Amino acid sequence: MRLIYIFAFVLLYGSFGQSKNLRKSPLTAPIRVRLLRARRAIEMDGFDLRFDGDSLSSSVLPIHSTVEISRLRSEWLIRKNHRVWRAHGQSLVVSGEMLEFEKNLQPPATYVLEARSNASFDVVADLRRKVYLEGVLPSEMPITWPVAALEAQAVASISYARAQALRHEQSGFDVDSSINSQVFNWSSYTRALTRERRKLAHVLAITRGQILINKRGQPYLAYFDSDCGGVTELAQNVWARPGDPTGSKKIVHHFSKKGIVYDQYCLLNPHNRWHYFVTWRQIQRAVRGEFHNFRGEVRNVKVVSRSPSGRAYQVEVVAVNGRQLLMLSQIFRQLIGYGRIRSTLFKIKHFRNGLEFDGRGFGHGVGMCQHGARFMALNGATYQQILSRYYPEARLINSRVHSAPISVIASSE
Numbered sequence: 001m002r003l004i005y006i007f008a009f010v011l012l013y014g015s016f017g018q019s020k021n022l023r024k025s026p027l028t029a030p031i032r033v034r035l036l037r038a039r040r041a042i043e044m045d046g047f048d049l050r051f052d053g054d055s056l057s058s059s060v061l062p063i064h065s066t067v068e069i070s071r072l073r074s075e076w077l078i079r080k081n082h083r084v085w086r087a088h089g090q091s092l093v094v095s096g097e098m099l100e101f102e103k104n105l106q107p108p109a110t111y112v113l114e115a116r117s118n119a120s121f122d123v124v125a126d127l128r129r130k131v132y133l134e135g136v137l138p139s140e141m142p143i144t145w146p147v148a149a150l151e152a153q154a155v156a157s158i159s160y161a162r163a164q165a166l167r168h169e170q171s172g173f174d175v176d177s178s179i180n181s182q183v184f185n186w187s188s189y190t191r192a193l194t195r196e197r198r199k200l201a202h203v204l205a206i207t208r209g210q211i212l213i214n215k216r217g218q219p220y221l222a223y224f225d226s227d228c229g230g231v232t233e234l235a236q237n238v239w240a241r242p243g244d245p246t247g248s249k250k251i252v253h254h255f256s257k258k259g260i261v262y263d264q265y266c267l268l269n270p271h272n273r274w275h276y277f278v279t280w281r282q283i284q285r286a287v288r289g290e291f292h293n294f295r296g297e298v299r300n301v302k303v304v305s306r307s308p309s310g311r312a313y314q315v316e317v318v319a320v321n322g323r324q325l326l327m328l329s330q331i332f333r334q335l336i337g338y339g340r341i342r343s344t345l346f347k348i349k350h351f352r353n354g355l356e357f358d359g360r361g362f363g364h365g366v367g368m369c370q371h372g373a374r375f376m377a378l379n380g381a382t383y384q385q386i387l388s389r390y391y392p393e394a395r396l397i398n399s400r401v402h403s404a405p406i407s408v409i410a411s412s413e
């Protein structure tokens with residue numbers, strides 16, 4: 001058995017050496033965060049700016065400089081007043097001190113400008129764990145919340161990022177800085193009060209090296225959401241299946257139940273229950289915005305299937321002319337607005353001019369429930385207890401002890 005794990009290790013980790021972005025270990029490498037997407041030009045300023053690209057090696061601008069970087073016909077142009085430097089290639093590496101762009105101070109990092117086309121590029125920062133979590137934690141959980149909840153969030157967030165890094169080994173970045181991954185906002189850290197930064201530093205020091213791993217010894221994809229509404233959900237019961245991104249095909253399958261957690265803690269959240277009324281016209285407009293061929297006046301939305309947690313999995317939008325449109329309830333939620341239909345743990349009430357959604361929780365329901373973690377912490381739970389409750393299939397390890405990936409894999413036997 002052990003030989004199989006070692007063989008798997010060689011296959012998995014042996015390939016890292018061939019990658020253009022060498023990743024020494026999935027547990028300690030910098031995290032590549034996409035900060036800006038599809039820009040044509042950015043203005044950057046900072047001290048000791050340094051640029052590295054094909055045909056432009058280690059060009060250093062001394063003292064404080066402001067430059068404009070743009071991409072034109074597969075070339076990088078770096079302008080400072082009337083001087084222009086040029087570089088070729090897919091990427092341009094930028095580093096410096098006290099770097100600012102888009103009018104915001106940026107975290108200490110190496111920045112890679114990664115070409116998307118001949119005319120546009122993404123800005124990706126290579127961030128150390130501590131810096132990454134300093135920008136994630138205050139964006140994803142109020143810093144005023146109990147320490148144990150913040151500690152659990154720190155471990156969940158780093159596990160999530162490292163799991164995404166494994167999945168995106170061949171792409172230009174590991175995680176996005178938006179809600180598409182988890183929010184990284186450096187200014188929420190720079191604006192924090194001194195005592196809040198101290199609290200954050202304590203949380204990051206306590207959880208240093210702590211990471212959740214799955215049965216294969218890899219970083220665990222630790223999803224989390226705001227409020228599970230009293231019962232968590234499994235990832236496979238929420239999102240689309242391969243080949244059908246909107247869930248337009250009727251799915252006859254067995255929903256998995258193993259790993260669902262019943263949660264009495266978030267029921268203490270006063271916003272756990274919600275109601276939202278939506279008119280036929282609003283539904284019509286939202287649905288047609290995405291499904292352009294859907295014609296007819298909407299007169300019903302039916303829940304077609306529910307997962308064992310009670311969440312709507314697929315819904316059907318029905319028009320007066322008899323046309324029906326099947327979609328994932330998550331897609332429907334997205335069309336109406338995530339902040340309006342706050343979860344898919346809802347019941348629908350019919351009225352003459354529209355529908356009322358009565359639900360519980362806020363978010364997809366997968367993984368750690370943040371409000372649940374908060375009330376667990378207020379009741380004296382440690383971050384280890386919070387994590388083991390919401391991630392029953394994951395194991396918490398210290399990556400500084402298990403520094404070699406092989407020992408992580410072998411020890412999971």
Ligand SMILES: [Zn+2]
Nearest residue numbers: 228266369372
């Ligand atoms: Zn909950």
